Amino acid sequence: MEGIMEKIVSLSKRRGFIYQGSEIYGGLSGTWDYGPLGVTLKENIKNAWRKRFVFGRSDMYEIDSALLMSSEVWKASGHAQGFADPLVECSECKVRFRADQLPAGVASGNKCPNCKKGTLSSPRQFNMMFKTRIGADETAGETYLRPETAQGMFTNFKNIIDTFHPDLPFGLAQIGKAFRNEISPRDFLFRAREFEQMEIEYFIREGEWKEHFENWRKEMLSWCEGIGLPKKSLHEKEVAQENLAHYSKRTIDFEFDYPFGKNELYGLAYRTDFDLANHSNGSGADLRFYDEETKERFIPHVIEPTFGIDRTVLALLSSAYCEDELSGEKRVFLAFTYDMAPVKAAVFPLLKNKPELVKKAKDLFATLKKDIPQIMFDDNGNIGKRYRRQDEIGTPYCITIDFQTLEDDTVTLRNRDSGKQERVAVSALSGSIKK
Numbered sequence: 001m002e003g004i005m006e007k008i009v010s011l012s013k014r015r016g017f018i019y020q021g022s023e024i025y026g027g028l029s030g031t032w033d034y035g036p037l038g039v040t041l042k043e044n045i046k047n048a049w050r051k052r053f054v055f056g057r058s059d060m061y062e063i064d065s066a067l068l069m070s071s072e073v074w075k076a077s078g079h080a081q082g083f084a085d086p087l088v089e090c091s092e093c094k095v096r097f098r099a100d101q102l103p104a105g106v107a108s109g110n111k112c113p114n115c116k117k118g119t120l121s122s123p124r125q126f127n128m129m130f131k132t133r134i135g136a137d138e139t140a141g142e143t144y145l146r147p148e149t150a151q152g153m154f155t156n157f158k159n160i161i162d163t164f165h166p167d168l169p170f171g172l173a174q175i176g177k178a179f180r181n182e183i184s185p186r187d188f189l190f191r192a193r194e195f196e197q198m199e200i201e202y203f204i205r206e207g208e209w210k211e212h213f214e215n216w217r218k219e220m221l222s223w224c225e226g227i228g229l230p231k232k233s234l235h236e237k238e239v240a241q242e243n244l245a246h247y248s249k250r251t252i253d254f255e256f257d258y259p260f261g262k263n264e265l266y267g268l269a270y271r272t273d274f275d276l277a278n279h280s281n282g283s284g285a286d287l288r289f290y291d292e293e294t295k296e297r298f299i300p301h302v303i304e305p306t307f308g309i310d311r312t313v314l315a316l317l318s319s320a321y322c323e324d325e326l327s328g329e330k331r332v333f334l335a336f337t338y339d340m341a342p343v344k345a346a347v348f349p350l351l352k353n354k355p356e357l358v359k360k361a362k363d364l365f366a367t368l369k370k371d372i373p374q375i376m377f378d379d380n381g382n383i384g385k386r387y388r389r390q391d392e393i394g395t396p397y398c399i400t401i402d403f404q405t406l407e408d409d410t411v412t413l414r415n416r417d418s419g420k421q422e423r424v425a426v427s428a429l430s431g432s433i434k435k
């Protein structure tokens, strides 16, 4: 029987959320292309994030730094030396695994879990950054595609201080792509080689790190609930000292119950002054903050809340995916919150071959679209089919124009989750939908 994960992958493709990258060439592992509904879902996530963490506060500065950065950045940040995973390879089928993610009971030196013939090599460190060259000839400099958006915020710290003169604490926020040459991309969007992050570097006084860490922990949980992730599917994991990233003194992983099991969704890390201090040494720039009151100069410490967008999409799809029976028929629907739903409402004429109904529906669609841009017109197939299509993409409301509409200017408004329909005056529609 098809598992939930397979159903989500197939719905995502069938309805235009997400396609395999380079699909017509057989697919490129670890890459995913977002279709029209996927793009809108991602935009809804980004907009909600900006609204809450950037525009909703007065201590946050959003930037958009270049994906390509000087190779010196990656030396100073420690990524050139330390951003590596342990890799083991099978002597026969040559399949590679992350040594720390082998199935339970399997270790290097054991039989390969894939071909069951070869032996797994001893682990070697494999740097996960994609190398690239800048410039046209052989003397071109090497650098990497960024494996996180964070470094662009550290390298712009001085620019923000010089142009905006913020007081501590303050944060830089950034949304953008990151690239990691993952040894084994898997589980749909969960482990990709190209993905998007929404990150914050929140600069603080060292002595206040515990209090800010706690505030951000709560903020992150509240964000999760706000976008509709059920509390019971979220778990906090204190990362053990020996597993901390090279820059971190404390990290909490926010884990989510995906259909394939519990795994990381977001992270919250106390990065100390590691990055700014190293960039100060590496570049020679003075990255200290000047405290007007105490007349002291010091390098601030930083708390980093990081949110993977693709894992958010996967968590939203997984938690929204529902199957039930409506009027004796099985159906699938995505129970997105109104804010997350890519399409807020769909407008249908009851019958496609009645020009007066089609005209009325098109006029209403055009009027509503001015107020609610994420709206759709559909006259394909019968009403039942249209409902099923809208349910599958998580549209909260369907509006049907029928013969009664022509008489009294009312329509039927159908609710996605309950399937219930009510008669609503056209003049009250926009308000009812947004409510």
Ligand code: ATP
Residues within 6 Å of the ligand: 148, 180, 182, 189, 190, 191, 192, 193, 194, 195, 196, 197, 264, 265, 266, 267, 306, 307, 308, 309, 310, 311
């Ligand atoms: P993992 O342990 O799963 O490899 P990580 O701890 O290395 O992840 P971070 O470096 O903390 O991940 O990255 C920040 C966020 O970016 C993660 O919480 C996740 O949401 C997202 N992310 C990281 N790697 C990937 C990936 N390969 N595909 C999709 N999202 C990712």
